[in-house]
Amino acid sequence: MQAQLETLSGLERRLNIVLPMADIDAQVVERLKRVARTAKIQGFRPGKAPVKVVEMSYGAQVREEVLGEQVQQNFYRAVSEQKLRVAGYPRFESVSNEGHADLFKFAATFEVYPEVKIGELADKEIEKPVTPVSDAEVGKTIEILRKQRTRFNRVEREAADGDRVIIDFKGTVDGVAFDGGASENFPFVIGQGQMLADFENGVKGMKEDETRDINVAFPDEYHSKELAGKQAVFAITVKNVAEAQLPEIDGEFAKQLGVEDGDVEKMRVEIKKNIEREVKRRLAARTKENVMQALLDATEIELPKALVELEVGRLMEQGRQDLAQRGINAKEMPLPAELFAKQAERRVALGLILAEVVKSNELDAKPEQIEAMIKEFAESYEQPEDVLKWYYESPDRLEGPTSMVLEENVVAFVLGKAKVAEKDVAFDELMGNNA
Template sequence: MAVTVETLEKLERRITLTLAATVINSEVESRLKKLARTVKADGFRPGKVPMSFVAQRYGAQVQYEVVNDKLGEAFSVAANEAKLRVAGMPSIAQKDEAAEGELAFDATFEIYPEVKIADLAEAEIERVSSDVTDEAIDKTVEILRKQRRSFAQRGAADVAADGDRVSIDFEGKIDGEPFAGGKADGFQFLLGEGQMLEAFEKAVRGMKAGESKTFPLAFPEDYHGKDVAGKEADFLVTVKKIEAQHLPEVNESFAKALGIKEGTVEALRADIKKNLEREVKFRVLAKNKGAAMDALVGKAELDVPKSLVAGEAERMVANAREDLKKRGIKDADKAPIPAELFNDQAEKRVRLGLVVAELVRSQNLQAKPEQLQAHIEEISQSYEKPAEVVRWYLSDRERMAEVEAVVIENNVTDFILGKAKITDKQLPFDELMATA
C-alpha cells in the first residue's frame, strides 16, 4: 500500500495513519483476558475476577496502550514504505474524521536533511604545532618545588616580602559601612603570587608582625564581587604572622620524592618532558581538530532538524543537573534550568554531528580495528599498568564506543587537513597551555 507523504516546511513531513477498530478491540480484549489471570480483587479468588470488573478498572489504560503500540507499528511500517529517515519522535494527533470502523491519526515529524559538502580544497585552516622547551621543563620543576615548599616563622624585626606567607586580620568598609566578604581573621596568603588584588598586596608588603595599617583600595570594574565592583573601600589590616618559604633543592632526594626510580635529576626532567609532550600532543590535536571541524561546517549546506536540537538541549540540561549534583548542590535534579539556554550550542553540536556523519559515510572514514587498538594502547601508556587499562577498555561496549567516536573524529580531521589549504603556525608552549 502506497504511503502519501505531505511536505509541510523544510524537513517537516506528515502522514496519515489508520487503525481498524476491530483490530484495536481484539487486542484490548486479549490483553484484558491475560490481565484477568493475575488481577486481585476483594471477594474473588486469583484468576476468578469477572471480566466486567477487569474491563471497568483497566479497560481505558489497556486501550491507550494498545492504540500507542499499534500507532508505533503503523508509523514504522509507513516510514519504511516511504523510505524516510525519521529524525526524532513523531507528534501524533487523532483526526476528527475517519472512515467507518477506523481510527485516523496525523503523524507529524521531521526527516534527516540532505547534507551537501562543498570542495574542501577551498577551505583554509591554520594548523598549529608546539614543542616542549627546556624553559617549559624548568617552569614545571619550579611548580613541583612550590608544591613541596615549607614555611618557617620570621623574626619580629623582619618585614613581609614577596614569597612570604602572611597571616592577617582585615576589615573593609565602603562609605563607612562593612560589606559582605570584607572581613576575615587569621587569613593567609602568599605575597607576590597574585592571590590578592595588587593594591592589597602592596599595602601588606613591608609590614612587620603586629603592625596595623589603614589604606584605600579601589575594586576593578570587572571584579567578581558585583556588589563592590567599581567601588572604593577603606581597609584596616593587621599582620599577625610572617613566614618565609623554603623551596627544596632539585637533587636526587627531590627526584626520589617524586617517584623517579632512577633518582636522578636527569631522569626527573626526562619524565617531565615525556608528560608535557603527551599534554602538548593532546592540546595540539584538539586545536587542529576544532579548526578542521569549523572548516568542514563552513563548507556544508543543510537544514537542521528542530527535534534533534531540542533533544540535544534536553541532554545538556540533564548533564548540567548531574554536574550540580556532583558538586553537592541540594535538589540538583530539580534545578530550574531552561533548555533554551543551550539551544545555540545544541544546534552547533547537531549540525556538526550531521556533517561529520555524512563525510564519514561518503569517504569511508569509519574506525578500523587496528586504529581502535592503537588508540587504546596509546591511552594506556600514561598509566602504571598499561595492560590492565587495555583490558578495561576492551571489556566494555560503552567505553569502546567512546574510543570509536574519538578515532572517527581523528580520521575526519586527518581527511580535512589532507584536503584543505593549510597554513602552519608554531605556537609558544605557554600560549598553547593557556588555551582552554
C-alpha cells in the first residue's frame, strides 16, 4: 500500500491510496473458492461447480465486496500510520488507473479533529448564582402544594374571582359562528387569565343557570388572524359556580404528601430537603451554563462540518420525536436544518473543548464520584438501594452519571481558575414561581 496525504483546506484532508491489483485479484480468487463450496449452479451438484463457472455468476459481486473491504481496511491502516483523528465519515472515490492496470487507486476525503487550545481563564469572570432556602421558601412551596390540591364546592351566588365556572358558550362575529368559538361544559377559573379579559369579566357576576350575551374584543395580536382585532358576541350559559377551598395544613395533608404518620413538622422537614435538593440542582445548572459560555468565549476552535451535520441530524430527529409526542405529524410541519445549526455548532464546540479540558487536566470521573452521583439520584426514591443496584447492573447505565461527573469536574476546575462573582437570585425567580 502507498498512501499520500493532502491538506485541502482547514480541517479537510485527502488520502490518495494505491494498492497492487495482484493482491486484490488473489483475494477475489480465494473468496470465489469459498463461495464455490456451497454455490448452487444449474447443471452442477452444490459445491461441485468449477471456480471459473462460479465466477461467471458471482464474480462481479465478490469483486465488489473485496474492493469495499480493501478500501475500508487500507484507509484506516493509512489513517493509523499517519496518526490522524477522522471526524465524521470519509467520502471514497475511485481514481483512474490509466496506464497502470496493475494498480488499484482510490481517494478518501475527510475532516480531522481540530487541535483544541483552551484560552486563558484567569481573566474570565463567571457568575455563580446563590439562593438561600429559609422557612419562608418552605411556606411558599406549601402554599403551591395546597393550590395544586384545591377542591371546588358548588355555591349559589354570583361568580367571582377565584371561582371555577362550568359554562356553555357560542361565539359569533357579525352573526356568523367561527371555528373554536363554541363549547359545552367548559370549565375555567376566573382570574387566572385562561380566557380573554372581556370574556372573564362578562362571566363574573353571573349565577348558575343564568344566560347572557357578552361582547368580546379580540386583540390585534391575537393568534388567530381571522379573529384578530374583531368584535365577537358570545352567548353564555353558566351551568355551575364553585368556590375554591384549599386543604388545611394538617395530618391528612401531610399524608397526601407521603408522610405516613401525618406528622406536619416531619412534612416541613421533608419539603425543605426536597427544596434544597432542587435549588442545588438549578443553581448548579445555571453555574454550569456560565462556565460553558466562559470556555466558549475563551477558546477559538474550528469545527468539523461533518460533526456539525451529524449533530444537526440528531437534533432534527429529537425535534420530530417531540412533535410526535405532542400528536403533531412532522411531515406536516417540516423542520429546516438551519433551525438547528447554531445549537449544533455550540454542542459540537463544547464537546471538543470539554474533552480537551478533561484530558489535559486529568479530570476523569473516579468510581467513588460516580457512586456518589448515583446515591444523590437515589435520595428522592423510596428504595434508594434498588436505584443503586439498577445502575450497576449494566455498564451502559453508568454512562449518564459518568458524563455528569465529568461536567462537574470541569466546572470545579474552571471555577478554580477564573474569577467567581456570587450573585443572589430570588427563590421565586430560580423556581419560576408566581406564588
